[in-house]
Amino acid sequence: MITYFMFSVKAFTNQLAYRAEVWLRLLGNFVTILIQVEIWKAVIGSGNVDGVTVEQMITYSVINTLLSALLLNGVSSKVDDSLKSGGIASELVRPLSYPLYLLFDGLGNSIYQLTFTVAPSFLIAWLFFGILPPSSAANFIAFLGALIIALIVSFLLGYFISLLAFWFMNHFALSWTLNGLITVFSGSFLPIWFFPHYWASLAKALPFQYMGYVPATIYLGKMTGTQMWQTLALGMGWIAALLVLVQWLWARAVRRLVIQGG
Amino acid sequence: MTIQLFGKLVRLLMKERMAYRADFILSAFAQIISYAGDYIVIWLFIEQFHNLAGWTWPEIAFLYSIGLFSYAIGASFSFVQMRELEGQVKQGTFETILIKPVNPYFYFVSRGFNLAYIAHIAISGSVLIWAMIKLGLQWTWLDYVYLILALIGGALIQAGLLTAIGAMSFIWVRTGFLFSLFFRLKDFISYPLPIFGSFVQLLLTVGVPLAFINFYPAAFLLSKEALLIPQWAMWAVPAVGPVCYWISYRFWMYSANKYQGAGG
Amino acid sequence: MDIISVNGITKTYRQYRRFPGLIGSVRSLLTRQYTEETAVRDISFSIREGEAVGYLGPNGAGKSTMIKMMTGILVPTAGEMHILGSVPHEARKMNAQHIGVVFGQRSQLWWDLPVMDSFELHKYIYKISAPTYQNNLKFCMELLSLRDFIHKPVRQLSLGQRMRVEIAMALLHDPKLLFLDEPTIGLDVMAKDQIRQFLRTVNRDKKVTILLTTHDMKDLEEICPRMIVVNKGTLVYDGSVLKLRDRLGDERRVVIDFREEPGTIEFPGLTLLQEEGLRKTYLFARGESTVFELVSRIASQYPVEDASIESEDIESLIRRYYQQLALDDMRNRDIG
Numbered sequence: 001m002i003t004y005f006m007f008s009v010k011a012f013t014n015q016l017a018y019r020a021e022v023w024l025r026l027l028g029n030f031v032t033i034l035i036q037v038e039i040w041k042a043v044i045g046s047g048n049v050d051g052v053t054v055e056q057m058i059t060y061s062v063i064n065t066l067l068s069a070l071l072l073n074g075v076s077s078k079v080d081d082s083l084k085s086g087g088i089a090s091e092l093v094r095p096l097s098y099p100l101y102l103l104f105d106g107l108g109n110s111i112y113q114l115t116f117t118v119a120p121s122f123l124i125a126w127l128f129f130g131i132l133p134p135s136s137a138a139n140f141i142a143f144l145g146a147l148i149i150a151l152i153v154s155f156l157l158g159y160f161i162s163l164l165a166f167w168f169m170n171h172f173a174l175s176w177t178l179n180g181l182i183t184v185f186s187g188s189f190l191p192i193w194f195f196p197h198y199w200a201s202l203a204k205a206l207p208f209q210y211m212g213y214v215p216a217t218i219y220l221g222k223m224t225g226t227q228m229w230q231t232l233a234l235g236m237g238w239i240a241a242l243l244v245l246v247q248w249l250w251a252r253a254v255r256r257l258v259i260q261g262g
Numbered sequence: 263m264t265i266q267l268f269g270k271l272v273r274l275l276m277k278e279r280m281a282y283r284a285d286f287i288l289s290a291f292a293q294i295i296s297y298a299g300d301y302i303v304i305w306l307f308i309e310q311f312h313n314l315a316g317w318t319w320p321e322i323a324f325l326y327s328i329g330l331f332s333y334a335i336g337a338s339f340s341f342v343q344m345r346e347l348e349g350q351v352k353q354g355t356f357e358t359i360l361i362k363p364v365n366p367y368f369y370f371v372s373r374g375f376n377l378a379y380i381a382h383i384a385i386s387g388s389v390l391i392w393a394m395i396k397l398g399l400q401w402t403w404l405d406y407v408y409l410i411l412a413l414i415g416g417a418l419i420q421a422g423l424l425t426a427i428g429a430m431s432f433i434w435v436r437t438g439f440l441f442s443l444f445f446r447l448k449d450f451i452s453y454p455l456p457i458f459g460s461f462v463q464l465l466l467t468v469g470v471p472l473a474f475i476n477f478y479p480a481a482f483l484l485s486k487e488a489l490l491i492p493q494w495a496m497w498a499v500p501a502v503g504p505v506c507y508w509i510s511y512r513f514w515m516y517s518a519n520k521y522q523g524a525g526g
Numbered sequence: 527m528d529i530i531s532v533n534g535i536t537k538t539y540r541q542y543r544r545f546p547g548l549i550g551s552v553r554s555l556l557t558r559q560y561t562e563e564t565a566v567r568d569i570s571f572s573i574r575e576g577e578a579v580g581y582l583g584p585n586g587a588g589k590s591t592m593i594k595m596m597t598g599i600l601v602p603t604a605g606e607m608h609i610l611g612s613v614p615h616e617a618r619k620m621n622a623q624h625i626g627v628v629f630g631q632r633s634q635l636w637w638d639l640p641v642m643d644s645f646e647l648h649k650y651i652y653k654i655s656a657p658t659y660q661n662n663l664k665f666c667m668e669l670l671s672l673r674d675f676i677h678k679p680v681r682q683l684s685l686g687q688r689m690r691v692e693i694a695m696a697l698l699h700d701p702k703l704l705f706l707d708e709p710t711i712g713l714d715v716m717a718k719d720q721i722r723q724f725l726r727t728v729n730r731d732k733k734v735t736i737l738l739t740t741h742d743m744k745d746l747e748e749i750c751p752r753m754i755v756v757n758k759g760t761l762v763y764d765g766s767v768l769k770l771r772d773r774l775g776d777e778r779r780v781v782i783d784f785r786e787e788p789g790t791i792e793f794p795g796l797t798l799l800q801e802e803g804l805r806k807t808y809l810f811a812r813g814e815s816t817v818f819e820l821v822s823r824i825a826s827q828y829p830v831e832d833a834s835i836e837s838e839d840i841e842s843l844i845r846r847y848y849q850q851l852a853l854d855d856m857r858n859r860d861i862g
Binding site for chain 3: 264266267270271274277278281282354355357358360361362363364365369522523
């Protein structure tokens with residue numbers, strides 16, 4: 001476990017080496033939040049639409065923008081790099097679990113992002129636009145749970161894509177497709193409750209909602225009680241299903257790699 | 263840099279792509295899915311709220327498509343090249359361009375001329391034409407000329423900004439974050455400018471002239487209110503592109519010279 | 527006529543410092559420091575048209591930097607330089623038309639396309655006329671035996687084949703001057719040989735002036751009668767191989783097979799290098815007596831079966847030269 005933790009520390013310090021980027025990242029987040037704030041102000045104004053106020057939408061946008069900095073679907077490009085360079089073979093002979101190494105490397109990045117971009121961005125957003133407090137203590141606890149689910153789901157999806165790339169050898173196409181799906185179905189810009197009926201039921205049948213819509217909705221108290229716990233349980237179900245899928249693919253990918261010699 | 267040389271380069275680039283035909287088609291398809299995602303989110307949004315600052319769905323589709331179409335043209339001559347310049351400068355591979363009897367900038371951007379933007383062109387072009395039909399525009403030929411000039415101008419603005427960022431590789435070395443900041447700022451112009459406060463409007467007009475890519479031309483062509491620019495000046499909007507591009511080109515060449523002085 | 531004239535050229539680089547460790551990382555968020563490093567220091571030489579010159583020195587001696595300045599890629603910090611009569615970085619495009627450059631480790635070929643496509647593009651870039659192109663192509667194809675793989679994608683070529691292609695391409699536009707940066711690095715003996723022979727022909731028959739950097743002394747022996755040696759940015763030797771030998775003292779290696787153990791032999795300038803039973807190898811530095819006198823003296827005093835005299839090869843000569851330079855360096859430091 002200590003070894004894996006050291007991967008996180010290393011990823012963290014690697015990131016630290018570049019200074020101007022920290023400031024630019026804060027600026028980038030500010031811009032993204034500002035755009036959404038202005039859009040919601042334009043369409044909701046001082047009233048509400050379907051019981052949603054502009055303050056709630058601002059909080060929703062801030063949570064989603066900052067969450068996307070923490071998500072781990074970027075792992076797939078890391079696997080792709082070592083697949084293309086042939087480094088994958090040496091990764092596999094190391095006496096440790098490759099997926100776990102990827103997870104902790106990604107988490108190191110997330111912790112870095114949390115300290116240096118998410119926390120200050122949150123403060124800036126709070127000062128400029130105002131952020132609502134979580135709707136209740138129970139919701140806040142459930143929100144934290146939803147965050148962890150978001151991280152794991154994003155990791156598993158990214159990892160899934162990178163395993164598919166063992167066969168398709170086109171990581172570029174796979175990750176663009178994944179991004180397209182996330183854009184629509186995570187609800188990170190337009191919450192699923194504003195979707196037309198058909199699109200809403202489609203979005204709720206897919207795992208992408210856990211990477212944006214679910215945590216923000218729980219935070220705002222738009223989802224409470226049994227429905228909330230049920231959604232979280234379903235999220236765990238998705239994690240279990242994805243785990244089984246990637247384990248199966250991983251075993252086959254390793255076999256493929258051994259047979260073809262990289 | 264001659265037309266013949268550029269033609270030869272394009273022929274070789276096509277031949278190179280065709281060596282990996284299936285990959286190329288798959289990637290183009292994935293890019294179309296990804297941009298379809300962007301269009302769908304905006305469409306879903308307008309389904310719920312009917313319009314954004316008085317702009318209806320076909321109007322926003324028109325606005326967004328001008329942005330994407332001109333981006334595809336501009337980026338095919340700049341984005342990937344400029345993003346990779348940093349690595350090439352670091353590894354010293356950029357130097358092989360300096361030993362050729364050609365203008366290094368034009369050779370560099372043409373050598374990397376990116377045919378993959380065909381996917382962007384396909385989706386944004388289709389939606390653009392769909393929106394124009396849907397809007398039932400009563401245009402004179404002048405309007406069509408204006409649209410074409412605006413697309414070229416928009417391409418030049420984006421190529422110019424990406425070129426300026428790429429030029430930083432010669433001085434600063436790490437440019438990755440400037441590119442991502444560029445794309446964050448570019449998100450502004452996916453929506454009509456008037457929804458933003460006057461500071462943002464001013465910023466996108468005189469600071470980073472992104473509003474000239476699609477908003478001003480679209481507002482003019484669709485007879486929408488454009489706040490900061492008076493009606494009579496709208497004819498000059500497509501001229502912003504060439505100016506912006508020329509300045510960036512000079513800056514790139516200046517930085518490349520500076521790099522030659524400082525060394526790798 | 528001097529095709530290259532270099533006068534008091536100096537080049538300094540700025541190197542930015544990155545601080546190590548976690549605290550260091552935080553520190554580099556706030557400050558930025560750099561040190562100046564001199565890669566080339568006050569170097570002067572000139573090369574006449576038609577010469578073939580080896581430019582050598584240990585790693586980090588500033589060899590590549592010099593080539594980059596001569597091709598106009600980098601601008602010197604100080605000094606004057608004329609290539610083909612003009613200042614290289616000012617007349618970069620014009621000079622490029624008459625210069626061929628081969629970077630051993632930086633390919634200029636199109637990886638996924640047949641070799642021929644890279645050549646064709648080169649023709650457009652340098653605006654080579656059809657007859658010139660055809661002639662040069664034929665010349666290179668024959669002497670470098672490119673025919674077997676000219677229609678293969680570059681990625682399928684061996685390193686030796688690729689290097690032959692790179693060199694051929696650098697000559698398609700009839701350059702007057704050819705720069706090669708480590709052209710034989712990492713190649714097998716056969717490929718090295720073919721490249722050396724070819725370069726010799728190009729230099730002799732086509733009168734192309736050649737300047738090459740190398741680690742391989744055989745390159746020098748076979749291509750370049752003249753060599754320039756640099757060390758830590760400074761020029762330390764410019765002249766023929768023979769003269770360097772003179773300057774370092776003419777050392778010979780003497781191998782003698784004795785019939786029986788001779789014991790210790792005392793002779794001025796003689797040191798025992800190696801013993802394999804009765805075969806003994808000595809190093810002999812020429813002083814008052816010649817190596818023949820030495821051998822006949824020994825033969826008259828000891829029972830000698832056989833004797834052979836080998837002159838030192840250029841590789842160990844250069845190695846010895848570097849050692850001496852390092853020694854001088856240390857002495858200077860002790861005094862200063």
